Amino acid sequence: MAHRTGIEVSLAIAEAARQAEVEVISAYPITPQTHIVERLAKMVADGDLEADFITVESEHTAMSAAVGASLAGARAFTATSSQGLALMDEIVYLASSLRTPVVMALANRSLSGPISIWNDHSDIMNVRDAGWISIFANNGQEAYDLTLMAYKIAEDHRVLLPVMISFDGFILTHMIEPVCVFDDEEIKGYLPPFNPPYKADPEHPVTFGPVGVPDIYTEAKKQQDFAIRSSISVIKEVFADFEKEFGRKYKPVESYMAEDADVILLSQGSVYETTEIAVDRLRKEGKKVGSAEVRLWRPFPFEDLRKAVANAKVVVVLDRAISFGGQPGPLLGEIRSALYPLEKKPGVIGVTAGLGGRDIMIQDYEKMFEYGYNYLKTGKEPEAVTIVGLRE
Amino acid sequence: MAFDYTPYIRKDKFPNIWCPGCGIGILMKAIIRAVHKMGWKREDVALVSGIGCTSRMPGYVNFNTLHTTHGRALAFATGIKHARPDKHVIVVSGDGDALAIGGNHFVHACRRNIDITLMVLNNMIYGMTGGQVSPTTPAGYRASTMPYGNVEPNFDTVALASGAGATFVARSTVNNPALMERQIKEGLQNKGFSVIEVVSNCHIQFGRRNKMGDQIVMRHWIKDREVPLRKAKDMSEEELQGKFVIGTFVKKTRPEYTEEYAKMVERVKGSSK
Numbered sequence: 191m192a193h194r195t196g197i198e199v200s201l202a203i204a205e206a207a208r209q210a211e212v213e214v215i216s217a218y219p220i221t222p223q224t225h226i227v228e229r230l231a232k233m234v235a236d237g238d239l240e241a242d243f244i245t246v247e248s249e250h251t252a253m254s255a256a257v258g259a260s261l262a263g264a265r266a267f268t269a270t271s272s273q274g275l276a277l278m279d280e281i282v283y284l285a286s287s288l289r290t291p292v293v294m295a296l297a298n299r300s301l302s303g304p305i306s307i308w309n310d311h312s313d314i315m316n317v318r319d320a321g322w323i324s325i326f327a328n329n330g331q332e333a334y335d336l337t338l339m340a341y342k343i344a345e346d347h348r349v350l351l352p353v354m355i356s357f358d359g360f361i362l363t364h365m366i367e368p369v370c371v372f373d374d375e376e377i378k379g380y381l382p383p384f385n386p387p388y389k390a391d392p393e394h395p396v397t398f399g400p401v402g403v404p405d406i407y408t409e410a411k412k413q414q415d416f417a418i419r420s421s422i423s424v425i426k427e428v429f430a431d432f433e434k435e436f437g438r439k440y441k442p443v444e445s446y447m448a449e450d451a452d453v454i455l456l457s458q459g460s461v462y463e464t465t466e467i468a469v470d471r472l473r474k475e476g477k478k479v480g481s482a483e484v485r486l487w488r489p490f491p492f493e494d495l496r497k498a499v500a501n502a503k504v505v506v507v508l509d510r511a512i513s514f515g516g517q518p519g520p521l522l523g524e525i526r527s528a529l530y531p532l533e534k535k536p537g538v539i540g541v542t543a544g545l546g547g548r549d550i551m552i553q554d555y556e557k558m559f560e561y562g563y564n565y566l567k568t569g570k571e572p573e574a575v576t577i578v579g580l581r582e
Numbered sequence: 583m584a585f586d587y588t589p590y591i592r593k594d595k596f597p598n599i600w601c602p603g604c605g606i607g608i609l610m611k612a613i614i615r616a617v618h619k620m621g622w623k624r625e626d627v628a629l630v631s632g633i634g635c636t637s638r639m640p641g642y643v644n645f646n647t648l649h650t651t652h653g654r655a656l657a658f659a660t661g662i663k664h665a666r667p668d669k670h671v672i673v674v675s676g677d678g679d680a681l682a683i684g685g686n687h688f689v690h691a692c693r694r695n696i697d698i699t700l701m702v703l704n705n706m707i708y709g710m711t712g713g714q715v716s717p718t719t720p721a722g723y724r725a726s727t728m729p730y731g732n733v734e735p736n737f738d739t740v741a742l743a744s745g746a747g748a749t750f751v752a753r754s755t756v757n758n759p760a761l762m763e764r765q766i767k768e769g770l771q772n773k774g775f776s777v778i779e780v781v782s783n784c785h786i787q788f789g790r791r792n793k794m795g796d797q798i799v800m801r802h803w804i805k806d807r808e809v810p811l812r813k814a815k816d817m818s819e820e821e822l823q824g825k826f827v828i829g830t831f832v833k834k835t836r837p838e839y840t841e842e843y844a845k846m847v848e849r850v851k852g853s854s855k
Contacts, residue, residue, distance in 0.1 A: 218683070219711035219727075220652075228712065231727040245715050245727050245734070247682040248653065273633075273651055277683075302651060305633070 192370045192436075199330035199362045200225035202369045203269075203295050203355075206337035208239045209377050210293075212267040213384075214259035216244040216252045220274040221307045222359035223297040227269050249274035253281035253292075260290035261398055263389040265341065268292065271359055272299035272313045279317065285352040286321030287414055288398055291344030291386070292352040294322075295337060298459065298510075299359040300546040308547020309359040311458065311510035314487070315520040321414055323349070323421055324487040326458045327357040328444075330367035335438055341381050342428045349421045350386065356487075358460040360547070372436075380435075422489045442491035443498045444483040447473065451480030453562035454499050454536070456525060457508040458484055461550055465508075468555035479559050484521065492528050499529070502536040504562040509542045518542070518574040539571050543578040554578045590614040590624065595641050603797030605756035605782030606636050609703055610643065612759055613672065616766035617645075620670075627670045630659040632684060634676040635710045635784075636703040645672075653684030656691045659698050667840040670770065671697070677704040677718040681737050685717070691775050692746030696839040699769040699776040702739055705784035713787030720824065724791045739779040744832045749774035751832035755781040757805045758828065765830065774838045781826045 197205070204226050207215070215234070217227035233239040242259075246252045249270050256266040270278060275296060285292050301312040314324065323343060327333035333355060340353040357363065388396065402410050422442070429440040446466045448454050455465050465481035472479045482498050482505075484491065499505050509519025517523035522540030529535045541558050544550045561572050591614070600606050617627055627645040631637035633652035640647030650658045655673045663671045680688050680702045691698060707725055708714040715725035715732050718739065722731045743751045750772040752765040762780055769776030783789060783800035794800050804826065811829025814822060 219678075219708045219714040221711055224711050224714070224726075228714070228726045232729050235729045243727070247685060247717065249683075277652075305649065 192372045192376060194368055194370050196366050197330065197369050197371065198225065198364065198366050199333055199357065199369075200297075200364070201229050202330050202334040202367075202371065203337050203357075204229035204233065205371055206334045207267050207295075208233050209372060209374060210267075210338055210341045210381055211265065212239070212241055213264040214242050214244065214256065214266045215268065216246050216255035216259070216266070217268050217270065218246055218249045218252050218274060220249070220271050222299060222363045223269045223271040223274070223295065225363065226295055226297070230267075249277040250281060253278040253285065256292045257281060257285050257288060257290050260285075260292050260386075261288065261390050263384065263386060265345075265384040266290070266292045267295075269295035269297070271297045272301055272307075275313045276301060276316060279320070282317050282320045282322065284399065286418075287410070289350040289388075289417070290352060291341070291350055293337065293340040293344055294352065294354040295333075296354050296356045297359040297363045298356050306546040307359075309361050310545045310547070311356075312512075314354075314356050315511045315513075318488065318520060321351070321418055322488060323351050323353040323418065323425065325353065325355055326483070326485050326487060327355055327362070328460050328462050328483070328485075330362060330365065330369045331438070332440070333357045333362060334369050334371065335432065335436075335440070338377065338380065339428050339432055339440075343421070343425055345381070345384055345386070346424050346428075347387060349417065349424050351418055351421060356459065361460050418489050422486070422491060425486060440485065441494065442486035443494040444485050445498045446481045448480035448482050448498055449501060450478060451501070452478045452503045452566065453506060453559055454480045454482050454502045454504070455506045455508060455555060455558055455562070456482045456484065456499070456521070457510075458487065458521060459510065461508065461510070461544060464550065464552065465555050468552050468559065471552065472556065472559060477559070484524075490524060490528065495525070495528050496532060499536055504537045504539065504565050505529075506558050506562040507538060507540045508558060509540060510544050512542055512545070512575055537565055539565050541572060541576050541578050545577070548579050550579060585615055585618075587611065587614055590618070590644050591642055592644050598642055599638055600635060601786045603783070603785060604635070605705070605780070606639070606703055608756050608759050609636070609674070609701060609762065609780050609782070610639055612763040612766055613674070613701065614643065615763050616770055619767055620770050622670055627672065628659070628662050629672045629674065630655045630662065631674050632679040633710075634679045634708070635705075636674050636676040637679060639674050653679055653682070654687065655679065656684060656687040656698070656700065660691065660696055663696055663698055663840055664843075667697070667844065671699070672770070673698055673700045675700060675702050676709070677702060677706065677739070678708045678716045681717040681739065681742070689742070689746040692743050692748040692777070694839040695747060695749055695774040695836050697773055697775070699766070699772070699778070701766065702777065702779045703782050704739060704779055705782045705788060707784050707788040709784045709787045713791055719788075723788070725788075726791070739777065740827075740831050743777035747775075747836070748777045748832060749834050749836050750776035750830070752777075752830040753779040753781065753826065753828050755804050755808055755826055755828060756783060757801055757808065761828065768830070768833070772833070773841075774836060
């Protein structure tokens with residue numbers, strides 16, 4: 191049976207990759223991701239994992255080698271953060287358009303400059319439109335579970351797309367948390383052997399990645415979008431099966447006390463759990479507040495979001511990145527756009543916080559709710575960009 | 583009288599982040615002394631770095647400094663030199679920064695022979711991120727991503743730079759600060775691309791993993807493996823296995839990139855008149 195143990199979240203993710211029996215791991219050192227692949231390197235060296243570990247010379251190579259391995263029919267894994275993901279970017283787009291079910295663990299960290307090794311969501315937002323299935327884990331247990339589920343989703347023949355699991359750098363990666371780790375026997379067979387319909391095969395040689403002339407490029411892109419949009423049903427199916435089998439429930443949009451809430455604070459990642467504490471505190475004061483999370487970032491869960499916030503009067507969107515000169519938060523823009531077609535819709539306002547490792551305190555969340563109530567009363571939106579916790 | 587470093591450092595940024603006993607400070611001081619001896623004004627010097635332990639130097643030295651992304655210091659420096667060919671451009675890098683993720687820029691800077699002086703502090707490991715194997719980790723030595731010893735052969739920085747066309751190539755170690763300073767000065771004097779490798783101790787990430795002892799023991803380990811170039815000439819390849827040959831390997835003249843570029847511009851301007 192699964193045993194509950196105290197484990198550093200990075201090591202729990204490495205454990206999930208081992209239990210997924212990944213065959214090729216290619217990764218380059220970058221803080222705060224490094225512990226994951228260091229542990230995998232040791233597992234491979236100790237013979238605990240039958241895999242090749244490629245110590246590549248850059249993240250660009252890490253992603254290229256993962257895509258190559260996947261095309262050759264191997265289950266591939268990589269992990270990175272921040273600048274590493276930015277350097278991978280070119281191949282991140284190839285992984286999805288070549289339909290390689292690579293899984294990436296992304297320890298969220300801010301992008302330069304200034305150079306910062308600390309946590310925010312600017313790295314993931316940079317690859318928002320890259321065609322990967324993208325899921326947020328909010329704690330160690332979720333990072334572990336979702337890494338296993340990622341392969342189930344990615345390799346499903348109805349999907350065949352890469353999946354990235356995001357989890358907050360340092361806040362999660364370097365924390366020791368209680369995690370229910372499956373016994374190998376228990377999880378064996380959860381993932382069927384990797385059997386992609388198209389792979390490099392000496393008996394039947396094929397070409398991957400040729401030029402898409404104007405005559406076919408458009409259709410290829412439409413197919414790609416169709417694939418990721420349709421994958422939401424498979425994702426929900428994998429979540430439901432996991433719950434049935436192991437009892438832990440995952441939803442594309444998570445919510446807490448949101449059903450009857452006037453003001454909902456919507457966020458992503460580990461902060462979501464802290465917003466729940468703020469909700470409890472404000473509920474005690476008689477305020478009808480709730481919180482929600484867009485866990486499934488891509489494909490965007492339009493219907494689930496609409497249901498989750500339908501009854502609210504205001505949704506306060508907490509962004510962990512800035513869309514400079516734009517929306518001003520990438521999450522805010524998405525939420526507004528998703529709710530816009532509704533006849534009866536809540537007001538949507540945005541705040542930003544927690545950039546480059548700046549802590550967000552309970553009082554900060556309370557302040558965010560205040561912005562929501564203020565909007566309810568006055569109709570006045572916080573100006574762009576309102577950063578809670580900014581030193582002025 | 584002892585050398586006064588104070589005009590060249592930003593005292594308010596100290597203490598630095600380097601581990602006690604790290605060799606990077608020795609390199610930093612040698613660079614400062616070499617620049618001082620060149621008689622250059624601080625304003626005329628740009629010091630550029632990428633990412634890694636060595637790359638933290640731009641915070642501490644009082645030149646025009648630029649701290650860029652992992653591996654790209656030479657690319658940024660190439661831009662600086664293009665824009666201001668009359669100024670002096672210095673790049674400091676580690677082995678991972680210069681030879682792994684930035685390897686492409688390294689060979690092309692050598693090929694172009696652009697007037698930049700690159701110092702590669704080779705501590706044989708990725709120190710900052712926790713001791714992963716680097717392109718200069720000697721075969722058989724342990725790293726966090728090679729827990730039972732490195733199976734990959736390592737780069738010879740000097741051979742790589744020489745082969746790719748650098749016009750001044752030298753190597754020293756942290757045990758030879760005076761030699762290091764002379765080599766850096768010669769590199770700065772060279773009108774072209776200069777590569778100076780400095781073999782250093784990372785007793786925290788490399789030494790600890792390989793049970794080599796503290797910084798003193800590691801410096802002895804390096805010292806025991808130092809062979810002066812003139813002596814190495816009479817030694818066989820086998821005898822030189824695992825040794826650090828120190829000295830100046832390449833010192834030659836070849837057209838410098840920004841000068842050639844300026845000449846081309848003049849030539850084309852002239853012909854269009």
